[in-house]
Amino acid sequence: MEVRVENLRKSYGKVEALRSVSLSFEDRGLTAILGPSGCGKTTLLRCIAGFLEPDSGAIYFGSDNVTGVSPQSRGTAMVFQNYALWPHMSIYDNVAYGLRLQRAGKDEVNRRVLEALQLVEMMIAPDILERKPTALSGGQQQRVALARALVVRPKVLLLDEPLSNLDAKVRQRLRVEVRRLQRQVGITTIYVTHDQEEALSMADRVVVMDQGVVRQVGTPEEIYRSPTTAFVAEFLGVTNVLAGHVAADGVTVAVSGAKVTRRIEGAGPGDAVTVVFKADAASVVEAGVSLPAGTDTVLFEGDLVEVFFVGSVYRHYVSAGDEMILVDDAARAQGPRVRVAVPAGELQIYPGAPSTEHKK
Amino acid sequence: MTRVKIVRMILIVVAAFVIFGPLSSLVIWSVAEKWFWPNVLPQEVGLFYWGKVFQGRMVQALEVGVLIAVVVTALSLVMTVPLGYVLARFNVPFKALILLIFMLPQAFPQLPVFANATVYLYRANMGGKVSGVILIHMVGALVYAVWTMTAVFKSIPVSLEEAAINLGASRLRTFWDVSLRLALPGIVASALLIFLYSLDEFTGTLLVGSPFVLTLPVFMYNASQGYELPVASITALLLMVPGVVLLLLLERYLKAEYLSSFGRI
Numbered sequence: 001m002e003v004r005v006e007n008l009r010k011s012y013g014k015v016e017a018l019r020s021v022s023l024s025f026e027d028r029g030l031t032a033i034l035g036p037s038g039c040g041k042t043t044l045l046r047c048i049a050g051f052l053e054p055d056s057g058a059i060y061f062g063s064d065n066v067t068g069v070s071p072q073s074r075g076t077a078m079v080f081q082n083y084a085l086w087p088h089m090s091i092y093d094n095v096a097y098g099l100r101l102q103r104a105g106k107d108e109v110n111r112r113v114l115e116a117l118q119l120v121e122m123m124i125a126p127d128i129l130e131r132k133p134t135a136l137s138g139g140q141q142q143r144v145a146l147a148r149a150l151v152v153r154p155k156v157l158l159l160d161e162p163l164s165n166l167d168a169k170v171r172q173r174l175r176v177e178v179r180r181l182q183r184q185v186g187i188t189t190i191y192v193t194h195d196q197e198e199a200l201s202m203a204d205r206v207v208v209m210d211q212g213v214v215r216q217v218g219t220p221e222e223i224y225r226s227p228t229t230a231f232v233a234e235f236l237g238v239t240n241v242l243a244g245h246v247a248a249d250g251v252t253v254a255v256s257g258a259k260v261t262r263r264i265e266g267a268g269p270g271d272a273v274t275v276v277f278k279a280d281a282a283s284v285v286e287a288g289v290s291l292p293a294g295t296d297t298v299l300f301e302g303d304l305v306e307v308f309f310v311g312s313v314y315r316h317y318v319s320a321g322d323e324m325i326l327v328d329d330a331a332r333a334q335g336p337r338v339r340v341a342v343p344a345g346e347l348q349i350y351p352g353a354p355s356t357e358h359k360k
Numbered sequence: 361m362t363r364v365k366i367v368r369m370i371l372i373v374v375a376a377f378v379i380f381g382p383l384s385s386l387v388i389w390s391v392a393e394k395w396f397w398p399n400v401l402p403q404e405v406g407l408f409y410w411g412k413v414f415q416g417r418m419v420q421a422l423e424v425g426v427l428i429a430v431v432v433t434a435l436s437l438v439m440t441v442p443l444g445y446v447l448a449r450f451n452v453p454f455k456a457l458i459l460l461i462f463m464l465p466q467a468f469p470q471l472p473v474f475a476n477a478t479v480y481l482y483r484a485n486m487g488g489k490v491s492g493v494i495l496i497h498m499v500g501a502l503v504y505a506v507w508t509m510t511a512v513f514k515s516i517p518v519s520l521e522e523a524a525i526n527l528g529a530s531r532l533r534t535f536w537d538v539s540l541r542l543a544l545p546g547i548v549a550s551a552l553l554i555f556l557y558s559l560d561e562f563t564g565t566l567l568v569g570s571p572f573v574l575t576l577p578v579f580m581y582n583a584s585q586g587y588e589l590p591v592a593s594i595t596a597l598l599l600m601v602p603g604v605v606l607l608l609l610l611e612r613y614l615k616a617e618y619l620s621s622f623g624r625i
Binding site (some may be wrong): 078082085088145148 | 529
């Protein structure tokens with residue numbers, strides 16, 4: 001079932017959490033809502049669940065307008081960041097709760113609870129049903145919470161940063177699990193996260209939000225490869241965000257001592273622009289080493305300040321002009337004078353100065 | 361033996377003396393049948409006064425005191441469990457003011473507050489009656505009850521309730537199945553506190569109840585006024601029993617987080 005929101009607005013006092021958000025979440029798909037904390041993603045999810053009443057706008061489940069419908073009768077099931085399992089009930093009672101509310105028969109409750117726990121691979125011990133949730137690890141608790149949500153066969157599955165409280169290893173494994181489950185049961189799923197890797201790896205579609213506004217919607221590949229705003233580009237990975245300006249000829253962009261020839265829509269001569277490129281798209285060229293001729297490369301002259309080994313690559317910090325440029329390169333470069341080479345096609349240039357929060 | 365150990369030993373002995381010293385004199389007085397100056401210990405020791413106490417009005421005072429404490433506890437819980445939940449969960453207007461009003465009687469010296477209340481209670485024909493004593497105990501009990509109850513419900517994560525609502529449980533059902541069950545240890549702890557407060561309350565009971573309503577503290581006061589020190593000592597010892605027992609129970613139930621969220625309401 002498709003979920004749609006239209007012109008949704010919500011403010012808390014003077015803070016506008018949602019400023020006219022319109023989106024559709026495809027039937028049986030997993031849509032990730034990605035953004036920094038305070039971007040409005042959780043507010044949006046809570047509006048869809050019915051815990052929050054939007055100031056204006058409408059929410060549709062399929063063709064039904066559910067805007068004024070109580071959270072009890074919306075048929076959504078939510079998974080919370082802190083698992084929200086009831087500590088005074090056994091695992092069995094936790095999962096069975098929703099079914100008992102629906103007055104399902106004893107045999108049916110029993111069958112479906114076991115089914116759900118098998119689905120999330122939690123039938124790990126003979127006494128698992130009687131255990132209290134606090135006896136389980138965080139990852140196991142979240143599996144039980146997933147079972148509790150799925151057992152009622154909800155119309156929409158809402159996940160609010162479900163993996164944020166778990167440690168890295170468990171998180172990696174549960175990503176795969178959640179994705180598998182979602183495909184298997186085929187429920188329209190909305191997944192809120194601030195982790196770009198999580199969003200990109202799990203979702204069919206990604207919605208990037210910032211300051212109550214949707215910045216971009218697309219497949220993970222589209223979002224990663226062709227961000228349409230400086231914010232999205234910066235939010236998706238270790239990225240360099242540099243301040244530049246357009247020269248008098250209108251087609252030359254000067255940035256940290258380098259020059260790029262490009263016509264920027266929405267920026268005329270003298271205007272400020274934001275230049276963005278990914279750290280792994282650049283390479284460090286040592287002094288005295290020449291570049292192969294004929295390639296369209298933008299070069300930044302600078303000093304190598306620091307090199308960190310981060311596992312797969314060496315992360316180079318190069319100070320060029322007023323800026324610090326990050327370069328992830330497989331080879332470790334020697335300083336002090338180096339050049340940073342970026343293929344011109346990897347540079348994204350947006351009109352307007354970078355916002356201060358992008359400055360490192 | 362290291363110096364730290366010696367210092368610790370000395371501190372323990374001093375602490376034990378400070379705690380048990382006064383109690384030991386109570387114990388000695390309770391069995392002293394004849395004890396005149398300048399003797400260090402009683403000349404005659406026996407259980408005469410224990411027997412006397414258990415035959416007299418003390419048992420009756422104990423019964424009345426327990427009855428009052430039970431009613432005060434029950435009434436306070438009935439009033440403050442819903443109120444505490446509402447204050448903890450919803451954006452009630454003037455929340456701070458409501459909490460402050462309950463605090464108010466404690467902000468002034470007890471004696472004038474209770475003396476004033478006594479005048480009104482007599483006017484309402486409740487002076488010298490159990491009902492009047494119950495009302496005057498409620499003034500103090502509600503302070504504990506409202507603040508602890510609000511803190512108890514505050515300490516339950518909202519998401520636990522939302523998870524139930526999300527699955528289709530009504531607000532009332534959620535309160536019953538989730539909030540109340542999780543608050544139970546806190547409610548028990550709060551009930552114990554109220555019970556003890558009421559059982560030990562003296563000033564209000566004396567002003568409102570005397571001489572018709574007699575509870576253990578008032579009984580003890582009367583006994584010591586009449587220089588019946590053995591009787592007063594026995595009463596004091598008996599008064600300590602429920603206190604110690606309930607505080608041991610309390611220690612099991614009261615979570616530190618309830619107390620720590622006291623100031624943050």
